[in-house]
Amino acid sequence: MTTQRYPVLRTKVDPRSEAFAANRKGNLAMLSKVDKALEQARAGGGEKYVARHIERGRLLPRQRIEMLLDRDSHFVEIGALAGHDIKGETTGAGLVGGIGVISGTECVITASEATVKGGAVTPMGVNKSGRLMEIAEQNHMVGVSLIESAGADLPNQDKIFVRGGEGFRDLTRRSKARIPTVCLVFGSSTAGGAYLPGMSDYVVMVKEQAQVYLAGPPLVKMATGEETDHEELGGAAMHSTISGVSDYLAENEVDAIRLGREIVAHLESGKPNAMPATGPVEAPRYSAEDLLGIASADIRVGFDQREVIARIVDGSRFSEFKPLYGKTLVCGWAHVHGFPVGILANNGTLFSDSANKGAQFIQLCNQRSIPLVFLQNTTGFMVGKQYEQEGIIKNGAKLINAVSNSTVPAITIMTGASYGAGNYAMCGRAYAPRFVFTWPNHRIAVMGGKQLAGVLDIIQRDAAEKKGEAVDEKKLAVMKMMIEGQVNDQSSPLYASARLWDDGIIDPRDTRTVLAISLSAAYCAPVAGTMEFGVFRH
Numbered sequence: 001m002t003t004q005r006y007p008v009l010r011t012k013v014d015p016r017s018e019a020f021a022a023n024r025k026g027n028l029a030m031l032s033k034v035d036k037a038l039e040q041a042r043a044g045g046g047e048k049y050v051a052r053h054i055e056r057g058r059l060l061p062r063q064r065i066e067m068l069l070d071r072d073s074h075f076v077e078i079g080a081l082a083g084h085d086i087k088g089e090t091t092g093a094g095l096v097g098g099i100g101v102i103s104g105t106e107c108v109i110t111a112s113e114a115t116v117k118g119g120a121v122t123p124m125g126v127n128k129s130g131r132l133m134e135i136a137e138q139n140h141m142v143g144v145s146l147i148e149s150a151g152a153d154l155p156n157q158d159k160i161f162v163r164g165g166e167g168f169r170d171l172t173r174r175s176k177a178r179i180p181t182v183c184l185v186f187g188s189s190t191a192g193g194a195y196l197p198g199m200s201d202y203v204v205m206v207k208e209q210a211q212v213y214l215a216g217p218p219l220v221k222m223a224t225g226e227e228t229d230h231e232e233l234g235g236a237a238m239h240s241t242i243s244g245v246s247d248y249l250a251e252n253e254v255d256a257i258r259l260g261r262e263i264v265a266h267l268e269s270g271k272p273n274a275m276p277a278t279g280p281v282e283a284p285r286y287s288a289e290d291l292l293g294i295a296s297a298d299i300r301v302g303f304d305q306r307e308v309i310a311r312i313v314d315g316s317r318f319s320e321f322k323p324l325y326g327k328t329l330v331c332g333w334a335h336v337h338g339f340p341v342g343i344l345a346n347n348g349t350l351f352s353d354s355a356n357k358g359a360q361f362i363q364l365c366n367q368r369s370i371p372l373v374f375l376q377n378t379t380g381f382m383v384g385k386q387y388e389q390e391g392i393i394k395n396g397a398k399l400i401n402a403v404s405n406s407t408v409p410a411i412t413i414m415t416g417a418s419y420g421a422g423n424y425a426m427c428g429r430a431y432a433p434r435f436v437f438t439w440p441n442h443r444i445a446v447m448g449g450k451q452l453a454g455v456l457d458i459i460q461r462d463a464a465e466k467k468g469e470a471v472d473e474k475k476l477a478v479m480k481m482m483i484e485g486q487v488n489d490q491s492s493p494l495y496a497s498a499r500l501w502d503d504g505i506i507d508p509r510d511t512r513t514v515l516a517i518s519l520s521a522a523y524c525a526p527v528a529g530t531m532e533f534g535v536f537r538h
Contacts, residue, residue, distance in 0.1 A: 006317035006334065009310035011286055013294060019301075026297025027508065030440035030493070034081075034505050037494060041080050041092035045115035053115050058187065058209075059253050061096045061111035064146050067257045068102055068109065075100040075109075076517050077504060078132055083124040084498035088156065090116050091498075093124040097132040099521050102144060103265035106521055108136040111146035114187060119149035121192065123159035126167065127500055133170055138434055139409075140179055140525035142269050143171075144260060147196055148187035164192060171199045180267060184260045185210040185236070185246075186253055194234075197245060204259045205236035205246040212239060212246075272526045276338050282315035284512065291508035299417045299443050305330050305345035305375050308415060312336065312512040318343070321364075326357035333370070337516035339523075345375035345415075349382045350422055352395035358425070359536070362402040366529030371409040371522060373515065374427045380420030380447070394537040399425045407530040409522035413511060414438035414493075414502065419447050429501050435518040436502045437511075442493040444501065449487035453480040 014020060044050050044060065053060065059067070069075060077098040083089030094117060097110040110132050112119035121129070136143040152160045171181055183200035189212045197203045197212055205212065213234030220226055220233065232238060240249035248263075250256035294307045310316040313334035320332035328348035334341055342365035344358055365372055381387075381396045403410075403425060410433040418428060423444065427433045446452065457480055464471045489495060493505050506514050 006315075006319040008285065009306055009316050009318050011290075011307060011310055012304070013286075013290055013307055015290065015293060020293035023295060023297045024293040027292045027295055027439075027441055030297070031507060033494065034440050037081050037084050037091055040084070040090075044092075044113050045090070045117070049115040058114070058148075060115070061113050061146065064184075064186070064253065064257065065096065065098075065100070065109055065111055067254070068144065068146070068260060069100045070102060070104065073101040074513075074517055076514060078135065079128045079497075079500055080504050081494065081497040082128045082500050083122070084494060086124060086498055089122055089124045092116075093128045094119065094122055095125050095128050095132075097128065099135065099141070099517065102142075103261050105142055105264050105267065105269045106524055107142045107144050107264065108132055108139075109144045109146070112149040114148040117150065117153060118188070119147075119193075120151060120153040121149060121160060121164070122153045123156050123163075124500075125153075126160050126163050129167055130163070130170075131500055131503070133167065133174070135434070135521075136179060136181075137170065137174055137177070138432070138525065139521045140177075140272075141521060142179070142264060142267060143174065143181040144264065145181060145183045145196060145200065147183060147185045147189050147193060149189055149193040149196075151189075151191035151193045168192075168195050168199055171196070175199075175201055180269075182260055182263050184250075184256045185212060186256065187211070190214075190216060202248075202263045203246050204248040204250050204256045204263070205239055206250045206253055206256050207236050209253070210236040210239075210246075212236075269524070271523050273523055275523060276335075276340060279338075281338050282317070284311050284313065285316040286311050288312075288509040288512065291511065295415060295439055295441050295508055297441055299377070299441060302348060302377075303416075305347050305377065305415070308375060308511075309334065309343060309345060312515060313341075313343075314338065321361050322357050326351065326354035329354035329358050331357060331361040336373070336512060336519060339516065339519040340370050341373045341515075341519070342370045343373045343375065344426065346378040346422070346426060349379050350396065350399070350425060351382050352387070352390050352392050355381070355392075355395040355399040355425065359398040359402040362399075362406050363531070363533070366406055366408055367531060369408055369527055369529040371411070371519060371527065372406065372427070374410060374412040374433070376412060376414045376418045376423070376426045376428070377416030378419065378422035378426060379417055380422035381425070396421060396425060398536045401534045401536060403427050403431050405530065405533045407528060409434045409519070409525075409527060411515060411518045411522070412436045413515070414442040414444070415508075416441060416443070418442065418444040434522050435514075437504055437506045437514055438493050438497065438502045439508050439511075440493055440505055442496070442502075442505070443491045444493075444496050445487055445491035447487075449484040449491070452487050453484040456480065456483060 083093035084091040180201040239246040330345040
């Protein structure tokens with residue numbers, strides 16, 4: 001196996017050190033906060049509405065997903081904390097979604113959370129659904145939708161209507177691209193919700209339970225004077241025998257799930273690229289438990305990303321590229337569960353030499369069609385007269401150019417700080433990596449709160465001096481304190497994940513597994529690099 005020709009990384013971590021213990025304690029505390037937020041997502045609409053749903057003989061969305069998946073299949077949840085602590089939203093945004101295996105095929109799965117506002121789609125729910133379907137499109141993965149939705153959350157229609165239309169447009173475009181969508185309807189699917197089965201490639205409806213119509217009986221009577229009931233207007237039997245909106249009539253929810261698995265099985269969706277020949281996968285030589293003590297709980301304190309790499313790659317083997325040049329960006333090749341990867345990992349601030357090195361490395365990986373893994377922990381690009389004169393702008397632009405135009409799959413893990421243009425250069429959300437996951441110590445912003453407040457202090461003082469006015473020190477101190485607090489709050493991992501700036505906060509110990517699943521998903525689409533990039537300024 002080729003990876004065995006790579007050198008083994010040697011660790012310098014001392015699990016008995018005070019720094020290790022402090023990091024572990026801090027990271028576990030942050031993980032505890034994440035777990036509490038996840039509990040809110042798993043609680044759905046709360047005990048009252050969950051009990052009412054179960055009394056009606058309905059399965060909960062996570063139960064439906066679990067029954068749909070292959071036995072012992074993984075399920076990596078995406079956007080689990082979307083909407084957390086956002087006014088008008090619930091944690092999870094009324095939708096459960098992620099990637100898992102159905103009948104041997106990797107799929108993107110979404111399930112309406114009917115215990116939250118009857119499954120009505122909220123503004124953040126639209127964004128989360130859009131992100132999940134983007135994953136399906138980017139990775140050419142079959143989409144399976146489990147629907148029980150009251151349609152749009154009408155009080156927020158102004159935040160939903162226009163963006164919501166993109167979802168229907170993209171659903172039909174995926175069909176054109178031979179990326180099918182399978183829709184299982186378990187209950188009411190009203191108004192906009194009715195378009196989902198109407199535009200899906202395969203539709204299953206549950207007998208005497210699914211009700212799909214553009215307008216319910218009360219609205220029909222008000223608009224046309226016609227009197228009708230739910231079943232004859234939009235019942236599963238009617239759609240399966242008369243309208244043709246439904247392709248399969250399921251006897252009950254379990255039968256609908258059986259039919260869904262059968263449909264996915266006959267799609268026989270394989271991988272276009274030959275999968276890497278793995279043979280026996282060599283486990284890392286060091287424990288993933290160490291990652292809690294390696295990752296700095298205080299992001300102002302750096303750590304060696306090679307220690308992270310040694311705990312996530314096969315055999316802890318890593319072939320480093322240009323190890324003596326551009327030392328603040330570690331680059332090199334490795335394997336993760338047999339998948340070849342090119343890794344770019346921050347070991348500090350980005351300088352011109354590290355940016356040049358990264359751009360060249362991305363080109364080399366594209367030349368060989370090797371997926372990229374970015375391990376972010378950077379305060380951004382170095383600033384100052386010397387660095388500007390050395391061309392930090394043009395050299396940083398080379399790295400961003402390479403990231404922007406690279407065509408191999410990229411997966412980004414935020415292992416610490418993600419500030420300024422460093423976020424861009426290391427393939428942040430705006431640069432369309434296939435997946436973005438964060439560790440609980442992660443911080444993201446234009447710059448740190450203290451630095452931003454300090455910049456504003458200088459600007460205010462300069463402005464006062466130009467006007468010949470005295471500085472109100474008390475007022476300025478209060479402003480700085482408020483700004484610093486605001487930025488620190490807005491750069492937290494929970495704040496970011498709630499707004500879908502990432503796909504989820506993961507336990508650092510799960511990084512290797514999450515990377516492997518993400519890589520496997522990426523291989524559902526063609527994996528091919530490019531040698532076409534924009535103009536590099538010299």
